[in-house]
Amino acid sequence: xxxxxxxxxxxxxxxxxxxxxxxxxxxxxxxxxxxxxxxxxxxxxxxxxxxxxxxxxxxxxxxxxxxxxxxxxxxxxxxxxxxxxxxxxxxxxxxxxxxxxxxxxxxxxxxxxxxxxxxxxxxxxxxxxxxxxxxxxxxxxxxxxxxxxxxxxxxxxxxxxxxxxxxxxxxxxxxxxxxxxxxxxxxxxxxxxxxxxxxxxxxxxxxxxxxxxxxxxxxxxxxxxxxxxxxxxxxxxxxxxxxxxxxxxxxxxxxxxxxxxxxxxxxxxxxxx
Amino acid sequence: xxxxxxxxxxxxxxxxxxxxxxxxxxxxxxxxxxxxxxxxxxxxxxxxxxxxxxxxxxxxxxxxxxxxxxxxxxxxxxxxxxxxxxxxxxxxxxxxxxxxxxxxxxxxxxxxxxxxxxxxxxxxxxxxxxxxxxxxxxxxxxxxxxxxxxxxxxxxxxxxxxxxxxxxxxxxxxxxxxxxxxxxxxxxxxxxxxxxxxxxxxxxxxxxxxxxxxxxxxxxxxxxxxxxxxxxxxxxxxxxxxxxxxxxxxxxxxxxxxxxxxxxxxxxxxxxxxxxxxxxxxxxxxxxxxxxxxxxxxxxxxxxxxxxxxxxxxxxxxxxxxxxxxxxxxxxxxxxxxxxxxxxxxxxxxxxxxxxxxxxxxxxxxxxxxxxxxxxxxxxxxxxxxxxxxxxxxxxxxxxxxxxxxxxxxx
Numbered sequence: 001x002x003x004x005x006x007x008x009x010x011x012x013x014x015x016x017x018x019x020x021x022x023x024x025x026x027x028x029x030x031x032x033x034x035x036x037x038x039x040x041x042x043x044x045x046x047x048x049x050x051x052x053x054x055x056x057x058x059x060x061x062x063x064x065x066x067x068x069x070x071x072x073x074x075x076x077x078x079x080x081x082x083x084x085x086x087x088x089x090x091x092x093x094x095x096x097x098x099x100x101x102x103x104x105x106x107x108x109x110x111x112x113x114x115x116x117x118x119x120x121x122x123x124x125x126x127x128x129x130x131x132x133x134x135x136x137x138x139x140x141x142x143x144x145x146x147x148x149x150x151x152x153x154x155x156x157x158x159x160x161x162x163x164x165x166x167x168x169x170x171x172x173x174x175x176x177x178x179x180x181x182x183x184x185x186x187x188x189x190x191x192x193x194x195x196x197x198x199x200x201x202x203x204x205x206x207x208x209x210x211x212x213x214x215x216x217x218x219x220x221x222x223x224x225x226x227x228x229x230x231x232x233x234x235x236x237x238x239x240x241x242x243x244x245x246x247x248x249x250x251x252x253x254x255x256x257x258x259x260x261x262x263x264x265x266x267x268x269x270x271x272x273x
Numbered sequence: 274x275x276x277x278x279x280x281x282x283x284x285x286x287x288x289x290x291x292x293x294x295x296x297x298x299x300x301x302x303x304x305x306x307x308x309x310x311x312x313x314x315x316x317x318x319x320x321x322x323x324x325x326x327x328x329x330x331x332x333x334x335x336x337x338x339x340x341x342x343x344x345x346x347x348x349x350x351x352x353x354x355x356x357x358x359x360x361x362x363x364x365x366x367x368x369x370x371x372x373x374x375x376x377x378x379x380x381x382x383x384x385x386x387x388x389x390x391x392x393x394x395x396x397x398x399x400x401x402x403x404x405x406x407x408x409x410x411x412x413x414x415x416x417x418x419x420x421x422x423x424x425x426x427x428x429x430x431x432x433x434x435x436x437x438x439x440x441x442x443x444x445x446x447x448x449x450x451x452x453x454x455x456x457x458x459x460x461x462x463x464x465x466x467x468x469x470x471x472x473x474x475x476x477x478x479x480x481x482x483x484x485x486x487x488x489x490x491x492x493x494x495x496x497x498x499x500x501x502x503x504x505x506x507x508x509x510x511x512x513x514x515x516x517x518x519x520x521x522x523x524x525x526x527x528x529x530x531x532x533x534x535x536x537x538x539x540x541x542x543x544x545x546x547x548x549x550x551x552x553x554x555x556x557x558x559x560x561x562x563x564x565x566x567x568x569x570x571x572x573x574x575x576x577x578x579x580x581x582x583x584x585x586x587x588x589x590x591x592x593x594x595x596x597x598x599x600x601x602x603x604x605x606x607x608x609x610x611x612x613x614x615x616x617x618x619x620x621x622x623x624x625x626x627x628x629x630x631x632x633x634x635x636x637x638x639x640x641x642x643x644x645x646x647x648x649x650x651x652x653x654x655x656x657x658x659x660x661x662x663x664x665x666x667x668x669x670x671x672x673x674x675x676x677x678x679x680x681x682x683x684x
Contacts, residue, residue, distance in 0.1 A: 108580030155308035
């Protein structure tokens, strides 16, 4: 079975560009705007959409995503009702969905139930930032039963031995963390990142997407030359936080997305080298 | 009590080491972002090596003795014992160490470890400020840069320790997230570590965090129990019938208990019941919590039905944490340790009792263990003994306690 996520990358690749993977926080800034943002991103060129599950203690996230998570929690959002929203709302999204959640909410829900419910909500993949391969055994079995891709992260500090097992366990794509740091730090595309991407490519045919710190079209453009996908989270959330209301947030997210998608072309990007 | 002693003799030997994935029973492990996994692997390797390294241990023992003032005394608290009218109570005086709490045992060990790993920058979280002060002290001693994360609520209620840390050359970074206390300062420290892992060692102050931290901190703190066991045999001519300590995240308790796990000694951990267990505003993760993942490990914690970590409350900043070290989870599951709790109010009474009866002002954290004595020491006989870990001194708490007494009109 070809993963829906892999197809998302193939679609972008046929159009000769890197995949655009926006991240938004479930239930942020409120349920209605969250659903509208999903549709906006889907219409606005997203190849895959990442939906964050708010957590009280998001230790891999910087201030922007922390803030969004806190607002979502105050709005009553949680893993159970976000999955429900994805199922109940009329969401014929073209882009496959990836959930990003810390491990404890999933544990609390029950990992078997999490597998069946996410599947029923048309979720294609999950990213669990605090679940390294060593702790993921039980989950991977369940994910495989339900045909959900588990995407693992490769960091700048990842050793060669670890890299191999992470890449071999990953399904859908490999998430390369652009730098040592939390989400939303400022990114400089340097040699270390290029080496990491090359190392992943050497041992795997899976698409490679880069995330953490991609905040503007210029950065997206330079990454599109070396990666198969570009993940943008904090920059979009920041636009929402700066917007006076839901309508403005949707417009700001749509504008930034269009600006990024325009610059993801592989051949066009070469001109900017 | 005697019957219980016999029971423990029949119990199987306790598990003393975590498995190779860092699990104590079903608790522990490593639940952290990939960026940190290689650092944890390196830390495990270096720690395994130095465990057998005689030079490392003689260096550490020299610091513990000549710098930190170990061994700490074991003191027979005659007036306190007599007032309760039962067992003889012995206090293990960790409050008499340099910097005033057991935290220095771990800070010195881990700073030496950081030097072995070639790290030049030290970070720490702190609640009551005792671990922050101990780490700032150890970093000053070794000439290392030191950054301490501290919740803004704790900065307010432990102002003395903030000043001490600054004088010792540390940078104190206020944390304004969540409950603005210990839990949030651990998040902030982990975020710093993720960013600066290449040159930075994170000195966790308690037996929490991803493997190998719960093991390392326990090993460095186990000096408490080793000394106390020997001192009990010297002074009381026998092992204590009961050994007890307060439990926040659990480092002084593990440090005391470890030497007695295979002995016929009843072990009691005293958690913070805050305003009372039934109010939901407490920090009693073992008495009231359930297993989950926080700060990189599977442990007993306070959470809601959606797996969000709930805010803990305790008058003692050092106990104000919604989780408890993985080894305690195992010791609870195997019933080797009994975990109980006392309220803020009871703890303040324990604080005052010790001050008035023994001339010792204890840390509010340690006052929880003192307070629980009142619930059972009187039912024991004079031939029996109770060993209590007096984990720290209370200078940092005097203004908070006097405010509390004024508002609540206790005493």
